[in-house]
Amino acid sequence: MSPTRTSDVLVVGGGIIGLVTAWRAAQRGLATAVVDPEPGGGAAQVAAGMLAAVTELHYGEETLLGLNVASARRYPDFAAELTEFTGQGLGYRGCGTLAVALDADDRAHLRELHALQQRSGLESQWLSGRECRRLEPMLAPGVRGGLRVDGDHQIDPRRLAAALVTACERAGVTVHRAWAERLVVAGDRATGVLTADGGELGAGQVVLAAGSLSGRLAGVPRDVLPPVRPVKGQVVRLTMPERPGPFLSRTVRAVVRGSHVYLVPRENGELVIGATSEEMGWDTTVTAGGVYELLRDAHELVPGITELPLTETRAGLRPGSPDNAPLLGPTALEGLLLATGHYRNGVLLTPVTGDAMADVLTTGELPEVARPFTPRRFGAAVLTEQPV
Numbered sequence: 585m586s587p588t589r590t591s592d593v594l595v596v597g598g599g600i601i602g603l604v605t606a607w608r609a610a611q612r613g614l615a616t617a618v619v620d621p622e623p624g625g626g627a628a629q630v631a632a633g634m635l636a637a638v639t640e641l642h643y644g645e646e647t648l649l650g651l652n653v654a655s656a657r658r659y660p661d662f663a664a665e666l667t668e669f670t671g672q673g674l675g676y677r678g679c680g681t682l683a684v685a686l687d688a689d690d691r692a693h694l695r696e697l698h699a700l701q702q703r704s705g706l707e708s709q710w711l712s713g714r715e716c717r718r719l720e721p722m723l724a725p726g727v728r729g730g731l732r733v734d735g736d737h738q739i740d741p742r743r744l745a746a747a748l749v750t751a752c753e754r755a756g757v758t759v760h761r762a763w764a765e766r767l768v769v770a771g772d773r774a775t776g777v778l779t780a781d782g783g784e785l786g787a788g789q790v791v792l793a794a795g796s797l798s799g800r801l802a803g804v805p806r807d808v809l810p811p812v813r814p815v816k817g818q819v820v821r822l823t824m825p826e827r828p829g830p831f832l833s834r835t836v837r838a839v840v841r842g843s844h845v846y847l848v849p850r851e852n853g854e855l856v857i858g859a860t861s862e863e864m865g866w867d868t869t870v871t872a873g874g875v876y877e878l879l880r881d882a883h884e885l886v887p888g889i890t891e892l893p894l895t896e897t898r899a900g901l902r903p904g905s906p907d908n909a910p911l912l913g914p915t916a917l918e919g920l921l922l923a924t925g926h927y928r929n930g931v932l933l934t935p936v937t938g939d940a941m942a943d944v945l946t947t948g949e950l951p952e953v954a955r956p957f958t959p960r961r962f963g964a965a966v967l968t969e970q971p972v
């Protein structure tokens with residue numbers, strides 16, 4: 585059977601990573617298509633949208649830091665370009681982040697993080713508990729100190745996803761609202777996909793950008809199947825009161841009893857509190873325990889949240905990879921590329937991913953900043969059974 589519709593590039597997955605890849609590829613003159621039953625959906629519908637290259641720095645992830653910082657630097661121009669092209673706001677706020685400590689252990693942990701940030705050339709400022717409360721009066725009296733990071737901003741991922749759908753449409757990307765069921769491999773190369781509604785979409789290059797589902801596309805040879813697994817995150821949304829002065833004026837976060845909790849105040853009055861991190865396979869149930877823990881920990885940081893209306897609870901799946909970093913670029917199968925495995929950093933890494941994928945799709949080469957993230961860094965050895 586010959587494919588019914590063909591393009592230069594077919595992106596499997598219409599979340600923010602797939603959409604930005606398609607948009608940037610179309611801007612470079614490639615005939616581009618996206619296949620997804622619900623473009624603009626996926627983890628971005630749940631994510632808080634912190635652009636936290638500095639406050640989410642972890643030991644052992646210094647290589648990833650380079651990519652995160654490169655993407656954070658691109659964000660202001662990226663957001664301005666996307667807004668100008670689509671006429672849609674993204675809720676981008678350069679409001680900064682305050683990471684606080686509630687007890688002596690947290691404080692020691694935050695001091696270590698501060699030292700690591702300084703060694704890595706990142707800007708952050710140590711504040712006493714009193715200085716933290718002066719910045720954010722709603723903080724609990726028990727806050728023992730914190731790190732002020734003015735460079736860690738935020739965006740509204742739902743608005744980002746909606747704008748990227750519009751950008752793709754305006755740039756001439758063809759959007760197929762269907763499930764990609766199977767990769768088509770002819771000879772030694774990927775040539776398209778079969779869809780669940782019985783169609784075949786042909787393409788010169790196929791980009792697998794299906795988030796946590798990327799390891800599940802049938803027909804992908806085992807040695808190039810991305811080692812991506814779902815990592816569940818539960819999030820709650822509250823509404824902040826309108827009053828003189830903001831309830832919170834920046835993102836506030838902490839590690840409470842070993843769990844990360846963050847409160848992200850949006851311009852529109854929404855307060856996003858996240859997130860659990862659970863290895864539960866494909867489960868997206870919102871649980872009483874998950875919501876309880878988030879509210880309990882957030883309440884320790886900002887006691888006043890208990891007065892606010894609770895407007896939404898939701899769970900999403902992060903695409904986790906073995907080293908917590910994304911897989912970008914060509915695989916060992918000719919014609920098949922990956923843009924997946926962004927784990928906790930999908931929103932932050934959207935601009936740099938779009939640019940890197942457009943480069944590799946047009947030149948065959950990843951730009952320097954993205955080279956460490958080639959899927960080829962994982963041999964077949966890490967490929968275990970994918971969770972179901």
Ligand code: GLY
Nearest residue numbers: 817858859928929
């Ligand atoms: N980057 C925040 C999260 O994954 O929860």
